[in-house]
Amino acid sequence: MAASDAGTRRATRQLALALASVRAAGTDHPTADQVCRRVRRTLPTVSLGTVYRNLQRLVSDGRIGVAQVGSRVTRYDPTPTPHDHFVCRSCGRIEDLPAGPSAASIRALRRAGHEVTEHATVVYGRCRACRDGS
Amino acid sequence: MAASDAGTRRATRQLALALASVRAAGTDHPTADQVCRRVRRTLPTVSLGTVYRNLQRLVSDGRIGVAQVGSRVTRYDPTPTPHDHFVCRSCGRIEDLPAGPSAASIRALRRAGHEVTEHATVVYGRCRACRDGS
DNA sequence: CTCGGTGCAAAGGGTTTGCATACAT
DNA sequence: ATGTATGCAAACCCTTTGCACCGAG
Numbered sequence: 525m526a527a528s529d530a531g532t533r534r535a536t537r538q539l540a541l542a543l544a545s546v547r548a549a550g551t552d553h554p555t556a557d558q559v560c561r562r563v564r565r566t567l568p569t570v571s572l573g574t575v576y577r578n579l580q581r582l583v584s585d586g587r588i589g590v591a592q593v594g595s596r597v598t599r600y601d602p603t604p605t606p607h608d609h610f611v612c613r614s615c616g617r618i619e620d621l622p623a624g625p626s627a628a629s630i631r632a633l634r635r636a637g638h639e640v641t642e643h644a645t646v647v648y649g650r651c652r653a654c655r656d657g658s
Numbered sequence: 659m660a661a662s663d664a665g666t667r668r669a670t671r672q673l674a675l676a677l678a679s680v681r682a683a684g685t686d687h688p689t690a691d692q693v694c695r696r697v698r699r700t701l702p703t704v705s706l707g708t709v710y711r712n713l714q715r716l717v718s719d720g721r722i723g724v725a726q727v728g729s730r731v732t733r734y735d736p737t738p739t740p741h742d743h744f745v746c747r748s749c750g751r752i753e754d755l756p757a758g759p760s761a762a763s764i765r766a767l768r769r770a771g772h773e774v775t776e777h778a779t780v781v782y783g784r785c786r787a788c789r790d791g792s
Numbered sequence: 793c794t795c796g797g798t799g800c801a802a803a804g805g806g807t808t809t810g811c812a813t814a815c816a817t
Numbered sequence: 818a819t820g821t822a823t824g825c826a827a828a829c830c831c832t833t834t835g836c837a838c839c840g841a842g
Contacts, residue, residue: 532795532796532842533796533797534795534796534797534840534842535841535842536796536797536798536840536841538797538798539797555831556831556832557831569798569799570798570799571798571799571800571801572799572831572832573798573799573800573801573832573833573834574797574798574799576831576832576833577797577798577833577834578797580833592728592780593728594726594727594728594778596730596806596807596830596831597830597831597832598831610767610772610774612772613775621766621767632755633744633755633781633783636786637786637789638744638746638783638784638785638786638789639783639784639785639789640744640781640782640783641747641782641783641784642781642782642783643779643780643781643782644728644779644780644782645777645778645779645780646726646777646778646779647764647767647774647776647777648774648775648776648777648778649767649772649773649774649775649776650772650773650775651772652770652771652772655771655772655773666817666820666821667821667822668815668816668817668820668821668822669816669817670815670816670821670822670823672822672823673822689806690806690807691806703823703824704823704824705823705824705825705826706807706824707807707808707809707823707824707825707826708822708823708824710806710807710808711808711809711822711823712822714808730805730806730831730832731805731806731807732806732807
């Protein structure tokens with residue numbers, strides 16, 4: 525069962541709300557702190573430590589992902605399957621990209637004897653809203 | 659002049675050694691701590707804070723770069739021009755890649771009205787040495 | 793009843809910063 | 818002489834962890 529094995533885990537309110545919060549955030553790719561704030565709207569006593577623990581668990585259970593966007597703070601991603609991102613340099617908005625395999629480089633690496641397992645691409649720029657704004 | 663303007667800056671031994679250390683590291687993409695250790699081989703009194711300040715400055719002057727490899731610690735890159743990386747999941751080695759433009763996604767973003775300035779791709783796997791080893 | 797989850801608060805690791813001093817110009 | 822860069826140490830930020838209590842099973 526591996527990643528999807530809930531094993532001997534208990535279904536707590538805190539865990540459910542953390543998952544719901546990451547999903548509810550939509551395209552926001554929230555930080556642990558943002559998830560915590562949102563969970564507190566329903567369960568005001570939740571602690572940040574618990575939120576971190578639950579997010580970690582959701583990631584290792586493959587229920588959510590972490591977005592590799594070269595940010596210092598961890599951004600959680602409602603979509604657990606690998607895909608790329610667009611990051612707006614102005615507002616920080618992170619949008620999903622429909623996965624772009626840079627086939628040529630990967631072929632070259634394999635020819636060199638390396639084993640390629642995954643790859644993450646981050647595209648940076650200014651989103652339409654920010655361009656329109658200024 | 660912008661990024662390459664050394665302005666009213668002083669040429670200190672600490673700055674020169676930081677730059678030399680990042681360059682000497684070759685394919686290592688060293689952390690600030692590693693740079694500090696190396697600088698100390700020549701200048702034992704250098705402080706980590708100074709190394710951080712000098713690395714920051716070298717980056718903003720466009721003399722070195724930072725590798726966006728989804729690691730929590732900052733990895734400095736002797737090559738300041740944008741390019742992609744290969745990261746070995748076993749030994750952590752970071753190798754340069756000759757830039758892989760995921761042309762399709764970028765075209766789609768532009769069509770959506772976003773302005774694309776750069777993109778960073780990280781390819782993960784196990785390098786040849788690690789495969790041979792085990 | 794059990795033992796995994798929680799809340800709290802402290803510890804940890806990486807990076808930044810305030811301040812007095814040293815030194816490049 | 819002038820004021821930037823340094824060294825030191827404390828502060829910061831994000832994240833993890835130890836511990837006693839709570840509550841899902």
